[in-house]
């Protein structure tokens with residue numbers, strides 16, 4: 001869906017006469033009256049979304065709401081145009097994607113890739129892929145044993161290259177942001193190995209720039225979703241790929257068992273506001289988020305949270321100042337310098353990271369007994385600001401520690417831990433988010449069972 005030009009505004013999309021109303025669903029289609037709106041609906045419904053695409057030099061294309069959207073509004077439902085295994089995966093069947101757990105699997109007689117059955121090896125999709133994979137004469141790309149292997153990276157790249165015969169999808173793929181030039185220069189070993197596999201081992205006749213672009217587009221845009229069998233796959237989505245990032249998102253993504261993604265607003269969004277989701281865990285400290293965004297997505301985040309020295313008064317990544325024991329370190333100069341907000345002592349990011357790691361190690365190495373969990377939490381809260389990322393990590397550690405302990409006392413502690421987790425999530429990702437799914441969390445709190453995973457399908 002493209003921006004509507006000023007000339008189109010105020011004229012009926014059906015007859016071109018002066019418009020007096022807009023489509024209530026998207027807010028950007030204009031009509032002279034109800035009659036022509038109804039007549040135009042079969043055409044318009046294919047483009048009727050409550051957002052428009054905008055563009056800036058620094059952040060490329062992004063989506064902006066075209067009308068007021070209350071929290072929880074479904075703004076888009078989209079299926080992937082290509083789907084495949086994650087880059088690193090344990091053995092799965094290339095046709096039905098079920099996990100190959102025992103040694104009871106077959107190998108495709110031509111390409112030797114593990115499959116669940118001969119029937120799956122004969123499926124038309126695999127037959128197409130097999131023609132290329134069989135060009136690997138020494139079978140150096142074939143995964144040969146159980147356990148996680150990065151060789152599955154090749155499969156989604158191959159599936160994308162095979163889209164060349166489909167002009168519509170090929171064009172979408174070519175238009176995706178990929179940062180392929182920088183990726184080619186950076187020569188990250190997995191990236192280079194994947195490109196060379198197709199150009200030098202299979203010699204499939206694509207220019208190496210095309211393969212750099214395709215792998216770059218996958219790394220920049222693919223979204224992981226979980227299958228009912230528990231296998232995580234990654235897919236490319238044409239419209240969802242246009243969503244930009246913020247560490248303080250206003251939408252959430254969920255997938256169903258067919259990997260269809262549902263995008264909903266998590267908070268009230270006003271007409272004209274950009275729609276953002278978070279590419280990285282919102283519960284990571286600022287330096288982890290910034291590092292991942294730079295390394296994987298090639299940009300420096302200037303979102304509302306990253307531009308605020310205290311992360312919008314949450315002090316989520318801050319540590320207590322050891323010098324005065326009264327203040328908190330907040331970041332300055334693009335997070336490279338941290339300053340105590342009481343005594344103004346300055347330290348470098350490296351020092352903050354070291355102190356954080358020491359604290360995390362202290363937490364991890366501490367021998368806690370189920371009886372002393374609450375005291376332990378109190379100790380941690382004295383070492384870092386309450387509700388910061390270290391406290392959050394400790395809460396998760398305690399949940400894992402008490403996972404199989406269902407005594408009344410332990411369930412009581414788990415309930416308190418979950419309440420604190422929800423408080424932290426309310427700060428860093430407010431609204432109706434998947435992690436704070438109200439019904440699910442209510443169930444967890446009432447049953448006292450904290451070992452259920454609230455992220456049912458989605459696995460970012």
Ligand SMILES: C[S@@+](CC[C@H](N)C(=O)[O-])C[C@H]1O[C@@H](n2cnc3c(N)ncnc32)[C@H](O)[C@@H]1O
Nearest residue numbers: 059060061177220221241242243244245297299
């Ligand atoms: C999934 S794409 C999003 C759509 C993209 N803007 C486009 O034009 O195709 C991810 C890329 O968008 C850009 N991007 C996303 N969020 C951004 C942000 N908050 N600031 C700057 N660039 C951003 C980065 O180049 C990133 O690698």
